[in-house]
Every structure is written in C-alpha cells, then in structure tokens.
Amino acid sequence: MTNxxxxxxxxxxxxxRLTAAAARVLHEQGVERTTLADIARAAGVPAGNVYYYFKTKDDLVRAALAEHGARLDEFTGRLERAAGPRDRLKALVESWIGERDVIARHGCPTGTLAAELGKRADDALGTEAGAVLRRLLDWAAGQFRELGLPGPEDLALTLVSGYQGMSLMAHALRDPDVMTREGARLLRWLDSLGTQGAPVAGSSRRSS
Structure with missing residues (x-):
C-alpha cells in the first residue's frame, strides 16, 4: 500500500514537472515552435514518458494554461494580505515591472499564448487562455469595487489593457524600460483615482 x-x-x-516546464517553454518559444521533446527535456523526463500523462501537445498547452491560472490565483491570494485594495493593485503593477526583463524577451506569458492560440481555426484553447485573463480582470474589478470607484469593470479593463500594451511594446522593441516607464504611469494613475477627476462612487455633485 505504501509502494x-x-x-x-x-x-x-x-x-x-511537465506542466511547469510546458508553461515556461511555451512562453519562451510559442506553441508552434515547441515540441513534446522540448518540454520533456526541460522537465528532465524521458520523452517517451510524456505520452503517459499527455496524449497530445494540445493537452500540454491546456495544462500550461491551467498552471498560469493557478499561479495567478496564488499570487492574487498573496496580494490580498496587503493593507487595502489600492495597495494590492499597486503591488500587482510593481510585480509586472519586476518581470520587465522576461517580458521584454518573451512577452506576457498568458497574453502571448492567447494571441497565438486565437489565430487557430479551432479557437477552444484560445478561449481558455482568454479565461485566465478574465480572472485577472475580475480580480482587479473587485479591488476597484472595494475602493468604491465608479465603473470598476472599466477601470480593470484599463489597467489590464495597459499591462498588455506595455508588454507587447517591450517585447516588440526588446526594451525592458518600456515596462518601467509605463508601469510608473499606471502607478500614478492608481494614486490619482478618487482624487483627481475620478470621484468615489456614491459621492454627489451639486448640479449647476
């Protein structure tokens, strides 16, 4: 029984190990360039053993997306320990800036997969990649809602779109400083919300 x-x-x-390796290698090489042998080698597992766990490369891609989702949930769970929702959002942006070198080389881990998979005729995996981004949007919207700001879903979309845009540009230009500069802009934007032209929800203005 013990055996x-x-x-x-x-x-x-x-x-x-295979799932974690798939998440890393697919991010670095993309889906089309990656083989099961690449992932097996990165995981330190004999190539023939991969088929015992994953029958196709798509199965491994699906597992990699689940890994991205699990890491996101773990990270946002840690952020929940921060003092307040604004601090959590700023810590999220600071984590993006901290990944600037990796992002400049390979792009956003989930965003690049979503873009590549979304071009397939069968878009099922692209939809799954989008679902991971949706979880990030939902989490961010929850923070803006806790701040009492109007339009929390729109604010979350602005934040995550800012991240995707700066990731794309940093990768295209191979320039990590794009992440630093645009991340600083997002931090200033977060600080301004509710104080400069973005009133807290529930506040009233006297009509002129």
Missing amino acids: SADRRAQASAKRQ
Missing part, C-alpha cells in the same frame, strides 16, 4: 502511494506521488510530481 502504491509512493508511485502515485511520484507520478503526480512528474506530471507537475
């Missing part, structure tokens, strides 16, 4: 439990634990660990 059986050990085998299950080893199989689970090997599958997790």
